[in-house]
Amino acid sequence: MPSISLTSSPASSVAAGALVVGLAQGPNGPVLAAGSDAPTALRGLLRTLSALGATGAVEELTRVPAPAGVAATFVVAVGLGERRRTYDGETLRRAAGTAARSLAGQTKVALALPAASAEQAEAVATGALLGAYAFDSFRKKTNEGRPAPVGSFLLVVDAEPKAARAALARAKSVATAMTLTRDLVNTPPNVLTPAAFAAEAERVGRASGLEITVLDEKQLKRGGYGGIMGVGQGSAHPPRLVRIAYRHPKATRHLALVGKGITFDTGGISIKPALHMEAMKSDMAGAAAVLSVLAAVAALKSVVNVTGWAAMAENMPSGSAQRPSDVLTTYGGRTVEVLNTDAEGRLVMADALVRAAEEHPDLLVDVATLTGAQIVALGSRTSAIMSNDDATRDRVFDASKRAGEAFWPMPLPDELRKGLDSPVADIANVDNARMGGMLSAGVFLRDFVAPGLNWAHLDIAGPSYNTGAAYGYTPVGGTGVAVRTLLQLAEDLAAGRF
Numbered sequence: 117m118p119s120i121s122l123t124s125s126p127a128s129s130v131a132a133g134a135l136v137v138g139l140a141q142g143p144n145g146p147v148l149a150a151g152s153d154a155p156t157a158l159r160g161l162l163r164t165l166s167a168l169g170a171t172g173a174v175e176e177l178t179r180v181p182a183p184a185g186v187a188a189t190f191v192v193a194v195g196l197g198e199r200r201r202t203y204d205g206e207t208l209r210r211a212a213g214t215a216a217r218s219l220a221g222q223t224k225v226a227l228a229l230p231a232a233s234a235e236q237a238e239a240v241a242t243g244a245l246l247g248a249y250a251f252d253s254f255r256k257k258t259n260e261g262r263p264a265p266v267g268s269f270l271l272v273v274d275a276e277p278k279a280a281r282a283a284l285a286r287a288k289s290v291a292t293a294m295t296l297t298r299d300l301v302n303t304p305p306n307v308l309t310p311a312a313f314a315a316e317a318e319r320v321g322r323a324s325g326l327e328i329t330v331l332d333e334k335q336l337k338r339g340g341y342g343g344i345m346g347v348g349q350g351s352a353h354p355p356r357l358v359r360i361a362y363r364h365p366k367a368t369r370h371l372a373l374v375g376k377g378i379t380f381d382t383g384g385i386s387i388k389p390a391l392h393m394e395a396m397k398s399d400m401a402g403a404a405a406v407l408s409v410l411a412a413v414a415a416l417k418s419v420v421n422v423t424g425w426a427a428m429a430e431n432m433p434s435g436s437a438q439r440p441s442d443v444l445t446t447y448g449g450r451t452v453e454v455l456n457t458d459a460e461g462r463l464v465m466a467d468a469l470v471r472a473a474e475e476h477p478d479l480l481v482d483v484a485t486l487t488g489a490q491i492v493a494l495g496s497r498t499s500a501i502m503s504n505d506d507a508t509r510d511r512v513f514d515a516s517k518r519a520g521e522a523f524w525p526m527p528l529p530d531e532l533r534k535g536l537d538s539p540v541a542d543i544a545n546v547d548n549a550r551m552g553g554m555l556s557a558g559v560f561l562r563d564f565v566a567p568g569l570n571w572a573h574l575d576i577a578g579p580s581y582n583t584g585a586a587y588g589y590t591p592v593g594g595t596g597v598a599v600r601t602l603l604q605l606a607e608d609l610a611a612g613r614f
Contacts, residue, residue, distance in 0.1 A: 213247030213589025221263030294596030301594025348429035350437025372477035376484035377403030384457030489553030
């Protein structure tokens, strides 16, 4: 990840390869929206930008030579959309990310986007760091000649210095967490097996001062984790359940996070179509987000206790794989008839949800790439929120908006529960009617949540992995979605807002 530092020096005096400023759509043409003295120093540039067709539209980029009096080599104007008195965090994150992606190969970039408040400074810094992301771990010879990501950023701020430093520290923690999530999601499944994923969790945990406990297949079998074992029994790579815990001596609130960690999902015996199956290496994005958030909470020393559970398995077809019509006994004793082995995520999550509730958290949140139906309902950029309590759902939705992530509240209709009735077990893992699949999956999970415990379910199936073109600070591949929302929830509990 690039380095980033702050300066209160005039933007025009900052020596860098590129100086990034904002360009907005005004009533009479584009207008500069930049920090520090950039508008004064660059006022004569507007005519050039207009002549080049720049409008200030969102994520539009225009590169021009630096005018006299500006120390940078050239200026990049990035579109902010309609001119506003104050730009929200997500607009600034996306603008900074767009600029950072376009400036690969530059050693040093100065950012003079609006940063009059600590919140704006954090948004610009986060967007720039995320926009400069590249996953090159498995490139050997083909990486030659490719421009490297930006080496360092210098953020020009007008915000109060102490608040700006705190904002920058949080931006670094958020970007580090999202980068870890992206790296894990992008890692090939022959490398990131359940055991390797658990080992990485141990490494991250030790580096962050977290408590880490890993249950292997023998311990899972003895402990009665039938959901995780059932999903993983067809693979040569046995499953794992990882518990990650952060404790603060002054904390009075406890957040539990559960993440789906299917390191590769073929669908099992109910095998998926071959088309686009390669994206199923991302089916562990929820568990990656949980691990990364715990590391961020530890780095920020948040006054809250957080426990994460990462349920890891590989869903493969083989002679030992579970079959449609098998009955599993999940942790806690509830039996599940497996009608579709491709509805495996809810099985590993069921075990982890019951286990997490035994520690009596104040709030339980699970995050999972759970259903293709989520993408049908909300598309590839908006995740879903479901809950057993409307007030909890609304608070999580509010936290996601403040974090700048696109979520949308969805219902859990009680009538869908009947479709999960089984003639031979306590519950079936799918509703054969196949309608409302995202909601039905949430209803299934609700059955495994302890009575009276506030719980929210985040389905991030589409937004967790970008198969289209890069945009804003979002690259192709793993996105790191849900990290900012989960971190915001931890901070909300610490501040007594939840």
